[in-house]
Amino acid sequence: MIVGTEWLVEAFDADENALRDVEILRGVFACVIADLSLKTVGEASWHKFDGAGGVTGLVMLTESHLACHTYPEYRTATFNLYCCRTRPEWNWEANLREMLGANEVKITKIKRGNTESKIQNLKSKIAEAKV
Amino acid sequence: MIVGTEWLVEAFDADENALRDVEILRGVFACVIADLSLKTVGEASWHKFDGAGGVTGLVMLTESHLACHTYPEYRTATFNLYCCRTRPEWNWEANLREMLGANEVKITKIKRGNTESKIQNLKSKIAEAKV
Numbered sequence: 001m002i003v004g005t006e007w008l009v010e011a012f013d014a015d016e017n018a019l020r021d022v023e024i025l026r027g028v029f030a031c032v033i034a035d036l037s038l039k040t041v042g043e044a045s046w047h048k049f050d051g052a053g054g055v056t057g058l059v060m061l062t063e064s065h066l067a068c069h070t071y072p073e074y075r076t077a078t079f080n081l082y083c084c085r086t087r088p089e090w091n092w093e094a095n096l097r098e099m100l101g102a103n104e105v106k107i108t109k110i111k112r113g114n115t116e117s118k119i120q121n122l123k124s125k126i127a128e129a130k131v
Numbered sequence: 132m133i134v135g136t137e138w139l140v141e142a143f144d145a146d147e148n149a150l151r152d153v154e155i156l157r158g159v160f161a162c163v164i165a166d167l168s169l170k171t172v173g174e175a176s177w178h179k180f181d182g183a184g185g186v187t188g189l190v191m192l193t194e195s196h197l198a199c200h201t202y203p204e205y206r207t208a209t210f211n212l213y214c215c216r217t218r219p220e221w222n223w224e225a226n227l228r229e230m231l232g233a234n235e236v237k238i239t240k241i242k243r244g245n246t247e248s249k250i251q252n253l254k255s256k257i258a259e260a261k262v
Contacts, residue, residue, distance in 0.1 A: 001205045008137070010244055045191055047172050056196065058189050060176055064200050065189055069215065071244065074132045078243045080211065084200065106246065112209045113141055113202065115237065129260035 003113030004064055004084035009092050011077040015101030019070035019077055022046050025055050028079075028099050029066060036087045038063050063087070077102070082112065134244030135195055135215035140223050142208040146232030150201035150208055153177050156186050159210075159230050160197060167218045169194050194218070208233070213243065 018024045029044060044059035054070035054077075064082035071077070077100060081090070096102040149155045160175060175190035185201035185208075195213035202208070208231060210223070227233040 001202075001207060003202045003205060003207055003209065004200070006139070006211075008241065008243070010246075012246065041178050041187070042176060045173060045176070045189075047191055056172070056191055058176075058191050058196055058198075060178055060187055060189050064187065065198055067189075067196055067198070067213070069135070069195055069213070069243075071132075071134045071215075074134060074244065076132060076134055076244050078134065080137075080213070082198070082200070082211070084202075104246070108241070110139065110239070112139070112200075113205065113207050115141075115143065115235070126257050126260055129257055 001113050002111045004082055005086075006080060006082040006110045006112050007090075007092070008108040008110065009079040009081070009096075010106045011079070011092075011096045011100055011102035012075065012105070013103035014075050014077055014096070016072040016075050018100045019054055019072040019075070020048070020052070022048055022055050022057075024099060025057055025068055025070065028068070028095070029057060029059060031095060031099075032066060032081065032090055033059075033061075036083075036090055038066070038083070038087070132244050133242045135213055136217075137211060137213040137241045137243050138221075138223070139239040139241065140210040140212070140227075141237045142210070142223075142227045142231055142233035143206065143236070144234035145206050145208055145227070147203040147206050149231045150185055150203040150206070151179070151183070153179055153186050153188075155230060156188055156199055156201065159199070159226070160188060160190060162226060162230075163197060163212065163221055164190075164192075167214075167221055169197070169214070169218070
C-alpha cells in the first residue's frame with residue numbers, strides 16, 4: 001500500500017550566504033506550503049548552526065512533513081517533502097535557482113509504504129536485462 | 132559531495148494499536164537516539180491524528196533529523212533517519228518487530244548530496260546492460 005510520496009531534493013552550487021540565512025529558507029518553506037496548499041501542524045522549528053554553519057528547518061504538515069538541511073561549506077542544500085495526499089509537482093529547480101542561487105537541482109521521488117521500492121524494482125530490471 | 136546518509140524505513144503488518152500510541156513511538160525515537168548516540172536540538176514534536184488516526188513525530192538532531200508517520204489503517208509505519216555524521220546501522224528490523232509488532236521491515240539507504248543518486252546510477256546500469 002502506497003501511503004505517501006516523498007521528494008528528496010538536492011540543490012547544488014548555491015549561494016552560501018543564502019544557505020546561512022534562516023529568513024530565506026523560511027521563505028522557501030512558505031512558498032512550498034502556499035503553492036501546494038499544504039497545512040502546517042504547529043510552528044516550524046529552525047536552527048542555525050554556529051558561525052559559518054548551515055541551517056536546519058523542520059515543519060510538521062497534516063500531509064506529513066517538510067525538512068531542509070543546508071551545508072554552506074559545500075554550497076549544498078537538501079530538502080525532504082513527504083506528502084500522504086496527492087499533490088502536484090513543485091518547481092524545485094526554478095524556485096531554488098531563484099531563492100538560493102542553486103545552479104543544479106536533483107529530485108528523487110519515492111513512493112513510501114511500497115513493499116517494492118523503486119531501487120529494488122530497478123535491480124530486478126537490471127537482472128532481467130542481463131539474462 | 133556526500134553530505135549525509137538517509138535511511139527510509141517502512142514497517143509493515145504492525146500492531147495497529149501500537150501505531151496509535153504516542154508513548155510507544157516516543158520509545159522508538161528514544162532507542163534510536165540512545166543507541167546511535169544522537170543529539171537532539173530542542174524537543175521532539177508529536178501529533179496524534181483524531182480518532183483511529185495515526186501519529187506523526189519529528190525531532191531535530193545535531194546530525195539532521197528523525198521522523199515517523201504511522202498509518203494504523205494499513206498497519207504501516209514509515210521512518211526517516213537523516214544523519215550527516217557516520218553512524219552504525221540500527222537494527223530496525225528486530226527493534227520494530229519488538230516495539231511495533233512489525234512483521235516486515237524494508238530499509239532504503241540513500242546518500243544525500245550525491246550528484247548521482249543511487250536510482251540514476253541504476254538507470255545507467257540498465258542502459259548499459261541493454262546495449
